Amino acid sequence: MSETAAQPQVETHTPKELVRQPLVLNNRPLGWITEQVAGIVEGKMPRWWNVAFTISFLVMMMCFTYIGYLILTGVGVWGLNHPVAWGWAIVNFVFWIGIGHAGTLISAILFLLRQKWRTSINRTAEAMTIFAVICAGIFPGIHVGRIWLAWWLLPLPNANSIWPQFRSPLLWDVFAVSTYFTVSLLFWYMGLIPDLATIRDRLRKNADKCTTGCEKLINKVKQYLYGIFSMGWIGSNRHWRNYEKAYLLLAGLSTPLVLSVHSIVSFDFAVSQLPGWHTTIFPPYFVAGAVFSGFGMVLTLMIPMRALFKLEEIITVRHLELMCKVIMATGTIVGYAYGMEFFIAWYGGNPYELYAFKNRAFGPYWWAYWIMISCNVISPQLFWFKWSRTTPWFIFVVSIFVNIGMWFERFVIVVTSLHRDYLPSSWGYYSPTQVDILTFVGTFGLFMVLFLLFVRYLPSICIFEVKGVTPQADPHAKEGGADKVEGGVH
Amino acid sequence: MSKPFAIMAEYETPAEIMAAAKKVHGEGYQKWDVHSPFPIHGMDDVMGLDNAKVGWFTFFGGLTGFVTGMVMIYFMNKFDYDVVVGGKPLFSGFYAFPVAYEMTILLGAFGSLGGMFILNRLPRHHHPLLANARFADVTDDKFYVVIECEDERYDENLTRTLLEGTGAQHIEMVEDAQ
Amino acid sequence: MSEAVTTTTQESEETANWRSIPQIAVVIGLVLCIYGLVQDKQQFAFSYLTAFMFCLSLGLGSLFLVLVHHLFDAGWSSPIRRYCEHLACLLFPWLGLAFIPIGFLGPEYIYPWMRIEDPHADHALHVKMALFNKPVWYAASVILFLLWGWLTHRLRYWSLQQDKSGTPDFEGKLLFPEHLMVGFYRKFQGLPYEKDQQQVVCTRMMRIHSAYGILLFAFTLTLGAILWMKSIQHQFFSTMYGVYYFAGSLWMSISVAWIIGRILKAKNIIPQLHTLQFYNLGTMLLAFTVFYAYIHFSQYFLIWNAAVPEETFWYVLREKGSWAYVSWALIIGHFLIPFLALLRIDVKLTNRVMVPIFVWVLLMHYMDMYFNVMPEIHETGPSPALADLGSLLLLGGALIWVFMRNLFSHPVILMKDPRMGEALERH
Structure with missing residues (x-):
């Protein structure tokens, strides 16, 4: 302290009230974390899982049935008509792709911001991302009409030597969404490697406990599969070094990726000249909305999951509270964008633009607009109150509102901007058909099937990262010869 | 033995x-x-x-992606299929940017994960x-x-x-x- | 701890000598400004506005750094917070005073819409008459500075009171609306509000101010950017404009925060600054290099693609003549060069790289402001004038001088911040 001798002493005492809550409650040992998370994968699934899976599976099959019907019949089975030629398919696509953004935000951006609380929730959120992108990918795939020609979207040589036209934002979507899916999958898989090794090793240790031949066989098969995918991970520090670096780089790549994906989705609308679609704030506004909706879905999934699997000590109320704060922040950013759009519609002096916005709020689709405003701008403001942020059932309810609100936001953007063209003779009122509605409902089945399989077969919490943020993981902890080691500067 | x-x-x-x-x-x-x-x-x-060397794999992966994206669009839309759309030039770095950017990230990500496996001999x-x-x-x-x-x-x-x-x-x- | 509290200045002879530099800058700047004013009033007015928007960026960007520190409940940024608070406090009254010449010169020399005789004949002006008329413009400008003054000074007040908490010097008094805020907080946050825990009370007050402050910040910054800069060409509109000004401002402020920290560390004035702070600030600089590029690219790209004449004229003007070089310089200099330079992890701690980057960032941000303001009077291309340099020296020098006076008349570091321990433990 010689260098600070001339300086006044800075007091570093933290009052009790402001001491940070631990990320894993009750000071559990490392082995307990392994047991708690890996135990879910190894044990038998409870009855609710079977019930939920059956229902989700049936709903998913309904989705596939309607898609089959659509392909056999044509897009006429949807409610699309002049002037609204982009309907639920686009709305659903943007909705699902937006859901995915929270996963990448939690796994990449919060990682770069060194928000350690992300460790308890990043695995589930990343899984959710991948499943949401799968659901999203369905809609542009089927709405091209002649689905067997969908490969024309890719730059593949064909007999007519026709190449894709890269000035179209829809083609940018193809690249953005497929990159997003691939990179999210890589990132997710990379995080899984050490945890798959944990399950592999536990299966090996438990092999002796298998009594019947059948159990032994299952154990062998599982050991083999988890072993293959864990890539022979042995927790070597020389490996960890490259691993952590690669993880940091993937996070660094995913962050601009997640911004670009929803920006490019917003370009679908904003590069046009249509009043209500063409506005320069669309890219960041879409990204904020996507993160907002994604956190809504994370909470919708996580609150029941932590209760059903008894993970309250790892996914603590503090985690929920922090997620609520993100919802509040992004919801408010979205509110800023809504306000800015309206303001500039007035400020810019384009009468069509101003009409489009007045029509949104007070025209035939006023109900959709006000559902959007109440769910997206007003409901997150409830999180100013501490009680709201720390009461799981209440958060769950608000998270449902967030999901609803963000679906309606896309509906408002797509439909209200289209349904009144410049000429009153081209005005119409768009309504979905049964096929529209049930296909969309069906995608929730697909999403839940994938999610339930995920919690069944893969560790749903990142075991090694949670261990890394516990106090006993700190090599400079007071007990145990730490005084012999000098602090390394990173 | x-x-x-x-x-x-x-x-x-x-x-x-x-x-x-x-x-x-x-x-x-x-x-x-x-x-x-x-x-x-x-x-x-x-x-x-x-310091770990993974960054080089990422960098060259990303560079390859960006160049591939730009070159692909340049040849496809300026020469092989030169149709004027929306009054835009046949090739412009602006409209080609989103796709080239995604290619940068895609190959950069493969570079990072692949680099990690190669360096770790896994x-x-x-x-x-x-x-x-x-x-x-x-x-x-x-x-x-x-x-x-x-x-x-x-x-x-x-x-x-x-x-x-x-x-x-x-x-x-x-x-x-x- | 009483010794710590009574220590109000760490000013050494050397730092006292530094103050002569801004003083000299002010004198030279003043001479150049007067010369510029006599030569060409319009040129001076635009030069001055450019320099003002440039300096305003620093105040707003630093205010944002303080706000997010509280909102994120961050630990690492505690050692840099005090000087960020001082930078933010430049907004009022100093930048408010600096605005006065714009108020005088604006109608005649800067804002063409103020000179239109019949506003109803000009469609773009007619539609926004409610906002674009002189009384509202002046009133809004004054209100913006008052709001910023309230926010920045209350944040600094509670921060300074925290240093004194637990001693007889403590005088943390609630000003009028703060009573209501505290009442709200006590009622709805479910936490006790006890008078005896002064240290906690100060933290809470700063958090309360930050919570509504961030909303206030977003709206006031947007309004400021629109009223003072975008309105030079009042026909132009872009929903992104506020975000755009914000992105550039924060980018520049982060770089300034880095360099101030480095100087204070090197002179042993804040020895508590460590790798953690410099590394994080460097990383944020990289992040906002990308963020600014993203925002400006998006704005340009959407206008380019849609090609609506009401919007494109703004960029068309900026691509004519030698402005095209400025546009390109922004792409390469504002994004590509700092981006590539900052990619490596270790450069964020290296003076040899970061000091040139700091100078470069200031230059680029100034060029960005110039690119926004100047094409109105120089259609063929940028034309540097002595008044540009003069305004910058005058405003910059005065603000640096005020900042140094503030910095050394209070403890240069938070004395009793509850998160300081975290910042000092990990480095």
């Missing part, structure tokens, strides 16, 4: 293994490693490891440590120092004494069953 592969010492806490690693590094061993259930903060410095499913029953705890809650017998400074007695002096709770030889 099996031959000795390495000597392995087990520890309970990160602090213990940190101290042990410092000693082993101080003795000048080269072919040795620390195994832990999670990356231990500051261990790279204690082991004397330099996948490797037949590592002698994987066959050791006790070592299975490495992915749970135990910490290990492993010194390979091939190391120049390795000596059956001296190395064992060194590890014993670090407070290891268990020391054993790992066999390579080949």
Whole structure:
């Protein structure tokens, strides 16, 4: 302290009230974390899982049935008509792709911001991302009409030597969404490697406990599969070094990726000249909305999951509270964008633009607009109150509102901007058909099937990262010869 | 036939293994490693490891992606299929940017993950440590120092004494069953 | 701890000598400004506005750094917070005073819409008459500075009171609306509000101000950017404009925060600054290099693609003549060069790289402001004038001088911040 001798002493005492809550409650040992998370994968699934899976599976099959019907019949089975030629398919696509953004935000951006609380929730959120992108990918795939020609979207040589036209934002979507899916999958898989090794090793240790031949066989098969995918991970520090670096780089790549994906989705609308679609704030506004909706879905999934699997000590109320704060922040950013759009519609002096916005709020689709405003701008403001942020059932309810609100936001953007063209003779009122509605409902089945399989077969919490943020993981902890080691500067 | 592969010492806490690693590094061993259930903060410095090289794979992956994207669009839309759309030039870096950008990220990501595997010499499913029953705890809650017998400074007695002096709770030889 | 509290200045002879530099800058700047004013009033007015928007960026960007520190409940940024608070406090009254010449010169020399005789004949002006008329413009400008003054000074007040908490010097008094805020907080946050825990009370007050402050910040910054800069060409509109000004401002402020920290560390004035702070600030600089590029690219790209004449004229003007070089310089200099330079992890701690980057960032941000303001009077291309340099020296010098006076008349570091321990433990 010689260098600070001339300086006044800075007091570093933290009052009790402001001491940070631990990320894993009750000071559990490392082995307990392994047991708690890996135990879910190894044990038998409870009855609710079977019930939920059956229902989700049936709903998913309904989705596939309607898609089959659509392909056999044509897009006429949807409610699309002049002037609204982009309907639920686009709305659903943007909705699902937006859901995915929270996963990448939690796994990449919060990682770069060194928000350690992300460790308890990043695995589930990343899984959710991948499943949401799968659901999203369905809609542009089927709405091209002649689905067997969908490969024309890719730059593949064909007999007519026709190449894709890269000035179209829809083609940018193809690249953005497929990159997003691939990179999210890589990132997710990379995080899984050490945890798959944990399950592999536990299966090996438990092999002796298998009594019947059948159990032994299952154990062998599982050991083999988890072993293959864990890539022979042995927790070597020389490996960890490259691993952590690669993880940091993937996070660094995913962050601009997640911004670009929803920006490019917003370009679908904003590069046009249509009043209500063409506005320069669309890219960041879409990204904020996507993160907002994604956190809504994370909470919708996580609150029941932590209760059903008894993970309250790892996914603590503090985690929920922090997620609520993100919802509040992004919801408010979205509110800023809504306000800015309206303001500039007035400020810019384009009468069509101003009409489009007045029509949104007070025209035939006023109900959709006000559902959007109440769910997206007003409901997150409830999180100013501490009680709201720390009461799981209440958060769950608000998270449902967030999901609803963000679906309606896309509906408002797509439909209200289209349904009144410049000429009153081209005005119409768009309504979905049964096929529209049930296909969309069906995608929730697909999403839940994938999610339930995920919690069944893969560790749903990142075991090694949670261990890394516990106090006993700190090599400079007071007990145990730490005084012999000098602090390394990173 | 099996031959000795390495000597392995087990520890309970990160602090213990940190101290042990410092000693082993101080003795000048080269072919040795620390195994832990999670990356231990500051261990790279204690082991004397330099900065990881994964970044180069990412960089060149990303560069390849960007160039590929731009060149692809340039040839496809300026020469092979030169149709004017929306009054835009046949080629402009602006409209080509989104796709080239996504290609940058895609190949950069493959570069990062691939670089990690290449530098770590993974996948490797037949590592002698994987066959050791006790070592299975490495992915749970135990910490290990492993010194390979091939190391120049390795000596059956001296190395064992060194590890014993670090407070290891268990020391054993790992066999390579080949 | 009483010794710590009574210590109000760490000013050494050397730092006292530094103050002569801004003083000299002010004198030279003043001479150049007067010369510029006599030569060409319009040129001076535009030069001055450019320099003002440039300096305003620093105040707003630093205010944002303080706000997010509280909102994120961050630990690492505690050692840099005090001087960020001082930078933010430049907004009022100093930048408010600096605005006065714009108020005088604006109608005649800067804002063409103020000179239109019949506003109803000009469609773009007619539609926004409610906002674009002189009384509202002046009133809004004054209100913006008052709001910023309230926010920045209350944040600094509670921060300074925290240093004195637990001693007889403590005088943390609630000003009028703060009573209501505290009442709200006590009622709805479910936490006790006890008078005796002064240290906690100060933290809470700063958090309360930050919570509504961030909303206030977003709206006031947007309004400021629109009223003072975008309105030079009142026909132009872009929903992104506020975000755009914000992105550039924060980018520049982060770089300034880095360099101030480095100087204070090197002179042993804040020895508590460590790798953690410099590394994080460097990383944020990289992040906002990308963020600014993203925002400006998006704005340009959407206008380019849609090609609506009401919007494109703004960029068309900026691509004519030698402005095209400025546009390109922005792409390469504002994004590509700092981006590539900052990619490596270790450069964020290296003076040899970061000091040139700091100078470069200031230059680029100034060029960005110039690119926004100047094409109105120089259609063929940028034309540097002595008044540009003069305004910058005058405003910059005066603000640096005020900042140094503030910095050394209070403890240069938070004395009792509850998160300081975290910042000092990890480095």
